[in-house]
Amino acid sequence: MEAAKGKEKGASNAETLIEAAAKGDIDGVKKLLESGADHLHQDERGQNALMLASRGGHDPVVELLLEAGTPWNAFDKEGHCAGDLAMMAGHQSTIDLLLEAGVRAEMVLGALERKLGKEAAGPSHEYLQQRLQYDAASERLMDADDRAVMMAWEGPLMEAHAHAVAASGGDVLNVGFGLGLVDEAIQRRSPRSHTIVEAHPDVHARMLDLGWDQRPGVRILFGRWQDVLPQLGAQFDGIFFDTYSEFYGDMQDFHALLPKLLHPDGIYSFFHGLAADNAFFHAVYSEIVKRELASLGLSTQFVPLPINVADPKIWEGVRNKYWQLDTYFLPVCTVADSALEASEQEDAN
Numbered sequence: 001m002e003a004a005k006g007k008e009k010g011a012s013n014a015e016t017l018i019e020a021a022a023k024g025d026i027d028g029v030k031k032l033l034e035s036g037a038d039h040l041h042q043d044e045r046g047q048n049a050l051m052l053a054s055r056g057g058h059d060p061v062v063e064l065l066l067e068a069g070t071p072w073n074a075f076d077k078e079g080h081c082a083g084d085l086a087m088m089a090g091h092q093s094t095i096d097l098l099l100e101a102g103v104r105a106e107m108v109l110g111a112l113e114r115k116l117g118k119e120a121a122g123p124s125h126e127y128l129q130q131r132l133q134y135d136a137a138s139e140r141l142m143d144a145d146d147r148a149v150m151m152a153w154e155g156p157l158m159e160a161h162a163h164a165v166a167a168s169g170g171d172v173l174n175v176g177f178g179l180g181l182v183d184e185a186i187q188r189r190s191p192r193s194h195t196i197v198e199a200h201p202d203v204h205a206r207m208l209d210l211g212w213d214q215r216p217g218v219r220i221l222f223g224r225w226q227d228v229l230p231q232l233g234a235q236f237d238g239i240f241f242d243t244y245s246e247f248y249g250d251m252q253d254f255h256a257l258l259p260k261l262l263h264p265d266g267i268y269s270f271f272h273g274l275a276a277d278n279a280f281f282h283a284v285y286s287e288i289v290k291r292e293l294a295s296l297g298l299s300t301q302f303v304p305l306p307i308n309v310a311d312p313k314i315w316e317g318v319r320n321k322y323w324q325l326d327t328y329f330l331p332v333c334t335v336a337d338s339a340l341e342a343s344e345q346e347d348a349n
């Protein structure tokens with residue numbers, strides 16, 4: 001009887017906490033947290049106190065709940081996290097608070113996972129042993145599980161990536177051939193040299209069938225970038241990276257090669273599909289990758305491009321609807337002025 005009463009009181013305290021958070025009642029929220037109210041509790045719509053405080057733009061309450069340990073990344077029943085609700089309501093300072101919390105949490109988690117070697121046995125090797133299929137119109141490259149490796153709707157994005165990394169000619173490196181969309185767009189810009197790294201035997205065979213090894217300035221390096229790039233000893237004016245079935249940790253490893261691979265005046269870009277099934281998670285990962293590239297001496301700008309892949313026909317027969325958002329943030333990375341100054345200073349000494 002006593003236990004049941006305690007449980008009832010706990011539930012009603014948690015509901016009161018949600019109400020106080022929704023109103024931005026900081027004193028009420030403080031008192032309820034001190035009395036042990038459950039800040040993880042979600043109401044019938046799946047919303048918790050942090051989500052409601054975020055929707056209302058009540059920054060002091062949001063800060064308090066984050067400090068109390070409410071996770072930034074819980075979802076309500078409609079699939080929205082606190083950051084999505086703040087974004088929908090247009091509360092910029094609340095978005096910034098949640099973004100910072102998300103970035104910090106994910107960076108710590110990522111570092112921990114890497115330390116524990118959780119990503120070591122990645123799916124990449126499995127992928128490289130599967131048979132791939134190009135459809136008749138060359139609009140899709142599918143793996144053996146009906147997952148799309150690359151789709152033609154990305155054409156305009158690939159054109160924009162090629163423009164970013166190859167507009168001024170020079171020596172260009174592309175990692176991952178897929179449908180060859182970005183490589184066609186790079187070729188149209190007549191680069192001095194055009195190096196393509198591709199690991200999958202079926203894709204490599206397709207490249208040879210299409211005569212890519214005969215194209216002007218083209219050099220094909222067949223193998224995983226992890227194996228072929230470290231010993232390359234060349235610098236590029238433009239680099240594009242777009243692989244498949246790899247972890248974020250692989251991308252971090254690739255980025256660690258950039259100080260060697262990228263010419264000081266060069267431009268780096270990558271397919272930015274990080275956490276692309278949720279707008280707020282995507283923003284968190286945009287910030288994480290930007291900070292990590294900054295630690296390698298690169299400065300990143302994201303160029304927003306509208307994108308519309310809502311038509312279900314586009315995804316017919318595809319198991320992985322890997323894009324859900326209406327804006328693509330195209331990354332353009334250059335060597336930061338501070339990194340250039342530091343290297344000039346080193347040369348002078």
Ligand SMILES: C[S@@+](CC[C@H](N)C(=O)[O-])C[C@H]1O[C@@H](n2cnc3c(N)ncnc32)[C@H](O)[C@@H]1O
Nearest residue numbers: 176178179180181182199200224225242243244
């Ligand atoms: C998404 S597709 C690239 C699409 C390409 N940007 C285009 O414009 O069509 C990814 C490509 O990366 C290749 N790939 C995957 N892992 C790789 C690795 N570790 N090294 C080199 N290529 C890899 C895949 O076989 C695939 O051809």
